[in-house]
Amino acid sequence: MKKIICGKLYDGIRDELQENMEILIDKKTIISVGKNIVAAQDTEIIDLSHFTVAPGMIDAHVHASFFDWREIDKDDVYYTNSMRTLAVAECARKTLAGGFTTIRHIGWFREDNSLDVKRAIEKGFIEGSRMVVAPHFLCTPGSHGDSTQKLGVNPMLSDFLEGQLPTMGSGADFFRNAVRREVKYGADFIKIMATGGFFTPNDSPEDKQLSDDELKAIIDTANSLHITVTAHAYTPELITTLVKMGIHGIEHGSMIDEETARLMEQKNVYVVPTFCPYDEIIMLDEEKLAQKPEAFQKKLKYYRNRLVDGRKTIINSKLKLGYGTDLVTGYNNYECGREYSAWLRNGVNPFRALKAATATNAEILGLKDVGTIQPGKLADISGWSRDLLTDHMALLDCRFVMKEGKIYDTISYAD
Numbered sequence: 001m002k003k004i005i006c007g008k009l010y011d012g013i014r015d016e017l018q019e020n021m022e023i024l025i026d027k028k029t030i031i032s033v034g035k036n037i038v039a040a041q042d043t044e045i046i047d048l049s050h051f052t053v054a055p056g057m058i059d060a061h062v063h064a065s066f067f068d069w070r071e072i073d074k075d076d077v078y079y080t081n082s083m084r085t086l087a088v089a090e091c092a093r094k095t096l097a098g099g100f101t102t103i104r105h106i107g108w109f110r111e112d113n114s115l116d117v118k119r120a121i122e123k124g125f126i127e128g129s130r131m132v133v134a135p136h137f138l139c140t141p142g143s144h145g146d147s148t149q150k151l152g153v154n155p156m157l158s159d160f161l162e163g164q165l166p167t168m169g170s171g172a173d174f175f176r177n178a179v180r181r182e183v184k185y186g187a188d189f190i191k192i193m194a195t196g197g198f199f200t201p202n203d204s205p206e207d208k209q210l211s212d213d214e215l216k217a218i219i220d221t222a223n224s225l226h227i228t229v230t231a232h233a234y235t236p237e238l239i240t241t242l243v244k245m246g247i248h249g250i251e252h253g254s255m256i257d258e259e260t261a262r263l264m265e266q267k268n269v270y271v272v273p274t275f276c277p278y279d280e281i282i283m284l285d286e287e288k289l290a291q292k293p294e295a296f297q298k299k300l301k302y303y304r305n306r307l308v309d310g311r312k313t314i315i316n317s318k319l320k321l322g323y324g325t326d327l328v329t330g331y332n333n334y335e336c337g338r339e340y341s342a343w344l345r346n347g348v349n350p351f352r353a354l355k356a357a358t359a360t361n362a363e364i365l366g367l368k369d370v371g372t373i374q375p376g377k378l379a380d381i382s383g384w385s386r387d388l389l390t391d392h393m394a395l396l397d398c399r400f401v402m403k404e405g406k407i408y409d410t411i412s413y414a415d
Contacts (some may be wrong), residue, residue: 056101056380061324099398224404
């Protein structure tokens with residue numbers, strides 16, 4: 001048995017920090033939460049009275065397949081599948097050390113054996129955050145999910161490497177089988193690259209990159225196999241189409257309008273808005289903006305007004321908001337607390353951000369045993385020395401992390 005003495009407690013349920021609370025844990029599970037809990041004499045006491053205690057945080061949009069964002073352009077040619085696998089495992093180790101006990105790996109351009117890393121963590125062979133995995137993007141040639149765009153100056157090499165991407169293709173039948181393949185190998189959900197994006201050089205966030213027949217084939221097949229679908233999408237027109245087709249979630253949604261937001265609220269479609277990658281242009285941080293690739297910078301500047309309006313719509317809505325970082329430039333993928341900084345600096349209520357990173361994300365990921373601190377839940381618990389309500393850097397400075405009742409070493413990623 002273990003008993004945690006909390007300084008303050010955010011339980012993922014109430015929008016408050018409770019004082020003088022204690023948590024009693026038996027092996028992997030929370031069995032009691034309250035004040036002055038009576039426990040057996042041999043109970044291990046963990047004194048976190050100088051910390052704010054919270055559920056283990058959850059990041060719902062992580063690309064775990066690289067060691068360092070400065071290396072990504074080398075990925076297609078110089079990284080092997082084994083190298084990406086090692087990167088996934090290292091990312092999971094570092095996110096856990098940062099207080100994020102669960103991450104949703106939302107795919108990569110090439111094979112990274114992320115499902116094997118997930119299984120190795122589950123079996124206790126290696127240490128890392130619990131993983132929810134979509135191993136591949138479902139995408140079309142030349143799309144935002146096609147990393148060989150960057151090798152277009154060498155068509156022979158680009159065409160060869162394109163053939164190594166197992167879920168990139170065309171036609172409704174191809175995508176039906178792609179969904180079936182992902183499910184066969186153990187994917188937890190399906191990820192569609194429905195529009196272009198900012199990170200790839202030869203497309204636009206306004207591009208619709210799959211036909212209606214292809215999109216419907218993916219969503220209908222996934223629904224028939226009882227697996228959820230989320231889509232990288234920006235524009236209200238395409239998001240509306242996806243919502244009407246029955247999609248479960250949207251990643252980014254950065255240009256949505258009021259009408260689209262109301263439809264999503266009615267249909268209970270979640271959004272993981274990933275504020276951090278666009279924060280440099282919205283908050284006009286020229287130094288960080290300059291670290292992004294030139295094409296990325298140009299598109300951010302071109303779409304700035306729409307991004308500003310879309311963010312206001314998201315923040316002022318009643319949408320179910322998940323917490324996800326999507327870090328591929330400027331910061332490394334394991335610095336999950338960066339998104340909290342973006343939310344607070346943009347005026348979001350800290351409790352809404354905390355709820356997104358705990359209880360809401362657990363719901364989005366379909367995890368019933370985590371996300372809140374209450375009896376019967378797994379003992380995924382984090383401790384923070386900074387003021388979660390006023391310090392936008394607070395979630396970069398974890399001082400205690402427990403996953404399923406086991407305590408792990410922590411790393412601070414605060415500047």
